[in-house]
Amino acid sequence: MVAPTVPDLAPARTGRPILGAPSYGRRNPRSSWRRALRRQLLPLLFLLPSVGLISFLTLYPLGRLIATSFQNLGAFQLVQHKVVWDGLANYRTIFASGGGLGTSILQTALFVLAGVSLTMAIGTGVALLLGRIGKVLRTVVTVCMLFAWAMPTSAAAIVWTWLFQQEYGVVNSMLTSLGLNFSNHNWFGSEIGAYSIIVANIVWGAVPFVSLMMYSALTLVPRDLYEAAAVDGASAAITFRKVTLPIVRPIFVLMTVLSIIWDANVFNQVWYLTQGNAQLLNVVPLGVWQYIEAFSSTQYGLGAAVAVIMILLLVAVTGYYIRLMVRTGQIKVEAKA
């Protein structure tokens, strides 16, 4: 739900002396490798648990995922501990017409496109709004957003099924009392209805985080820059474009990347809001599809192939933004350790 942040990658290098590495003079050429090892031993010991856990539960599974995607692995092979290499069969099944890949990619793209653009537009708008209202009202809005942000996605999605419930849902009754004919309207009866509600739920859950981050970023813009712009007679639009935007752009790009990643992986919201009828309603973004293939149809190989495609697509899309962040200096990767 919350953010993995992506600050710069450089280890602390502030010119201050660093523990264990005397900054005076050059390294004694006679100091043995043992001494160097001893100096590195403690930090290495500190890193070991993290590296171990990540290797064991992320890197190894990643390799195994790729391997599995080339295997014919069903319930039978799993119980028998058989490894049956199947070449590109899983990928052929997926890419075959009627394999569902086109639909699934389209639906994932739709979630990303609608979810990310709405989240970023509303989030930025609310951040700007927060700067224009008084302190009391700002606190009220912030507290409301914190409640929405903290709601677990599963509970939130279930609450939304109740809000939009056909007979007794409060949304239908409110719309009806406004004079619209929504009594007994089944929001989950059509693909488009289910889609709208899932996207609305995603956006509702993501906007608080984005707007609070964007608001924090906006407060970083120095006041005197605005004053200078006003003295120079710049219009509001020009001030926004030339003063505000350059300063908040790094956060904006970061939030966009995170939103893309979240919305491309959307699972909980789809699963809970369709109450397990995702397939029936034909709402199957890649994350849901691979789960269904693997755990409902016990076709682990096929599911793995879908997951591989999902990762590749995500890397292709976010790669562009990450390069942008590296270029604008938001991520600094130093060549030398």
Next chain:
Amino acid sequence: MTSPISMAGTRTARYRYMTWVWRAVAIAFAALTIFPVYWMVQSAFEPNSDITSLTPNFFPVHFTFHNFVDAVNHTAGVGTAYFLDDARNSVIVVTSATAITLVFGFLAAAAVSRFRLRGASGFLVLILVVQMVPGTALIIPIFLMLDNLHLTDNYFGLILVYAASTLPFTVWALRGFVRGVPIELEEAAMVDGATRFGAFRRILLPLVLPGVISAGVFAFITSWNDFLAADVIMQQNNHQTLPVWLYSFTTNTGTDYGGLMAGCTIMALPVVIFFLLVQRRLVSGLTAGAVKG
């Protein structure tokens, strides 16, 4: 040509008018944002007869705790109530995973920001790359692997999965907090005879404790929320966690919305309270890390 005075007048009027527009928009947005949460709590305290009425009450007129009793005793059509089991599982698994991720994350953050360590950059790149791999996509191989090791349907397996999935973020966040503490404090302690480890424990750790708590709450919420891993790895009903319990609740009884909302409230409330307590630091910490770098 308008005189300067009247021009200033219209500008102020326009400004005032816009201020009221912004206020109205803000209030509407706040109401929309909080409404689902409010409605959850509202329905949780209403008797079923009021819930299934065509004109909903906007306050629980006939206030009742009955829905909570219902939710806790709900049998999901299999004869046994799992709520207490699953709540206990959730607490055990999520707390252990959070503890592991904090200890590992703090050590790693100290290693990369307090030592001139060969490979520190490499490690940070690794963390960044790992963060980009969607957890949803890894659930198949993780299941297969834990199945091989006979760690499915076992607390330990799920704890490790949650610890691993929250670790990258924890390292990032804690690294930001550690860098905010001047290294001179630890050096002073070491001059006074503290060991390096002692300096970490007695000087650095207390100073970054607020950061540790924020990162901990984040890790806690992420794991508390998860449906996928718990559903796949834990197989028996009484070994599941609350999100899975909530799901079985929906599919089995589509109509008991009072009980369902009570269940959602039970699941959401501890997290929301936790979150409100530490949010200020979390937001400022996140932005500090992201903007300053």
